[in-house]
Amino acid sequence: MRLKSVSKEFGGRAVLNGLDLEVPRGTNFVIMGHSGTGKSVTLKIMCGLLAPDAGEAWIDGVRIDGAASRDLRRTRERLGFVFQGAALIAWLSARDNVALPLRERGVAEPEVRRIVDERLREVGLADIGDKVPTEISGGMRKRVGFARATILRPALVLYDEPTTGLDPVTTRTIDDLIIDARDRLGATGVIVSHDIASALRVGDHIGMLHEGRLDIVLTPDEFVASSHPVVRSFLDAAPAAAGRRSP
Ligand SMILES: Nc1ncnc2c1ncn2[C@@H]1O[C@H](COP(=O)(O)OP(=O)(O)OP(=O)(O)O)[C@@H](O)[C@H]1O
Ligand SMILES: [Mg+2]
Incomplete structure (x- = not known):
């Protein structure tokens, strides 16, 4: 999955602003970010539900923004969306x-x-x-x-807050399913999450959506050790999460 210089605004307000993202095949990428920063918008652009104002979205070498409807349909068949x-x-x-x-x-x-x-x-x-x-x-x-x-x-599964509102045990069950989709089905995953413990468990990379871009991309280890103010603002709000990382 690849987004190139994607921009999107609503009513004159820029939500995404030249966002670049590349998710390697068979890996899980977690998008974190404060409410209203454009995480759901990003997922919708990734699956062609929403068209970007500028930029490109690619899945497996097929361009899906503004693609001919037959191509889009074929590509969408290879894509799952967990709402x-x-x-x-x-x-x-x-x-x-x-x-x-x-x-x-x-x-x-x-x-x-x-x-x-x-x-x-x-x-x-x-x-x-x-x-x-x-x-x-x-x-x-x-x-x-x-x-x-x-x-x-x-081949690609998009998850919009799959564990929000669930208890820790059920959260864990869902996390295991997301890991299983990657490891057993070989799927690439993009997961929007507010739950740091989940993000560290399921993510190969974690990106912070900030000011319309995903410039901060870290491995789970780098994430917990990061001193970046945007990452810290998340970690400090949930200090127990870093210690809750499980193998
Ligand atoms: N179809 C739309 N029409 C107008 N504005 C929209 C539309 N979709 C999203 N927005 C606006 O874009 C911004 C980002 O929305 P988005 O749903 O992507 O946020 P989010 O990061 O997923 O937030 P949350 O964590 O609360 O789910 C918000 O200000 C929202 O009001
Ligand atoms: Mg959302």
Whole structure:
């Protein structure tokens, strides 16, 4: 995934301002930054949901900003998006939510059932396939959203605050799924997170979105040792996080 000199403004106010980013294949990149700095906007530009005012977005050598719709569609099929609120369809069971991308692609029904049940098992939700979103917990909904976003084995997965509002144990489960997507599915991941402990666990690199750019890019080790004021403002607000890093 590559962004080149991306700029975006809303109502005359610049949100992204010449942002450059390169995420190597098969690695996880965490975007941190204060509220309203443009993290969600960045993810939307990465998947073609939002067009930049200037600059370019590339996935696997295919330019996706303003690309012809057929190319965009093909590239989007190789991309999963885990939305902040899970964004499940309320009247469909967990199983049918996860099955959506497969059915859209025309996969035969018995095959759909087999793949979906296997995936639900992998995310620890084998028993709740028949339940609708209101009948399961927030952490379960996030895992259903994750299962749906990765059901087509995408090459790139974008996660918008996948653990916000979850307890530490559930957070850990989601972190493990994000790591698993990288290690077992070989997916490249871009994760927006406010949770420093999660960022250190799942990220190969951590970038601070600041003044419309991602100029501060650090490994987890560099991040906890950094004296950069923008990084410090995050670490000092959650001093326990640095010590909570796990292997
Ligand atoms: N479609 C839109 N129309 C107008 N303004 C928008 C739109 N999308 C985002 N913005 C503005 O762009 C800025 C960045 O929004 P964004 O959602 O990317 O923030 P964020 O970094 O994800 O914040 P948070 O951590 O609160 O989710 C905000 O000021 C927001 O109001
Ligand atoms: Mg956001």
